[in-house]
Amino acid sequence: MNIKNRMIVSIVILLLALNIIDTRIKYANLLNARIAFTNTDAIMVTGYNPVKEQCDDLPLITASGDSVCSKTFAVAQNMIRGRYHFGDTVYVTIPFIVKDLMHRRFSNHGDILFWERKNAILFGKRELWISLISKDRIKIKHEGRKW
DSSP states (O other), rough: OOOOHHHHHHHHHHHHHHTSSSOOOHHHHHHHHHHHTSSEEEEEEEOOOSSSSSSSSSTTTTTTTTTOOEEEEEEOOOTTTOOOOOOOEEESSSEEEEEOOOOOOOOEEEEOOSOOOOOOOOOOEEEEEEEEEEEOOOOOOOOOOOO
């Protein structure tokens, strides 16, 4: 079993333990859950805060036009044009919703929103797996914002 398959099995076991997946799930459904996690990439993930120094002039409004929330995840612009879209749910350490973009100088990179700067610093910079688990695409609400 390669590393990717081990990671998929461990995620499914974790979801079962957290009762996110029904505990009565049968083996065939486990295989289907494995297929759901095949859209997986290894990326560098950091933390950011909704402040002007780290964002643009409207730090509480994401690139999708939605307001920030504790489950906000920003992806690099090269990723938003590929597999990931605004509104998608991705699994990094917990499920997050793709709502924001990073500066174009970053590629294959993600940012988790933290309300407090100290938490973003404690999270640091980590190479993690990101898995697309739901395609709940949202209509972009921004008006004239450049990204």
